[in-house]
Amino acid sequence: MPPTVLEDHAAAPRRPHLPLRPLWLCRVCAAPWPCPVARLALRQEYAHDRIALSIYLCTVLHDAAADLYRLNPHDGPDPKALYTRFLAWATPRGDPP
Template identity: 45%
Template sequence: MPGYAHCPSSHTYAARNGPAPTEDRREPDTATNAEPSGERLSTAQEPEHLHARPDWLCRICGEPWPCLEARTRLLAEYSDFPSLLKIYLSAQMYDALDDFTAHGEPAPLNLYERFISWARNRPPTR
């Protein structure tokens, strides 16, 4: 029949569009992968040690933020730009100061030591 477009054969379809779709097109599991030994590997990252406002305690370990783990990670993240780390920490310190004094309480005396003094190119200490 002239002008009749017939359905493409499976070879023509595959050549233009890749393999024909199947009914079961599940996405691969990206969270875990099974090793030949049966062990499952996770691609999930460890949770970040971030602050919880207005108390400025670590959301993971409950220590005053920046906790030891947060300090270690921040030093590694900003290792090429230590001055930017100090700028970031200064901004965090002033946000914490605002939160701590929002209800008329006096400012904590150790904010500089807690937020900035440790930010040098050496491993953090407690």
């Protein structure tokens, strides 16, 4: 019996949703990185070490701010928007301090 479309899709390797620098867009879906798929993957990868996730995201936030400012120095990136995009989503909710 020939494989179905679903079986072919399931067998296809998934491409990681990584950033395209210096634009900081997702290489797969072209959404601002970290896109929803990248966020989910990062949450899963760092599920047992949320502090390491925060440190990693601070590092990429720093790199993204520098890249985006270099691309557009007159209207540089908005710090609040960058915080929301890179860090706010990763803040644990309901976890004890």
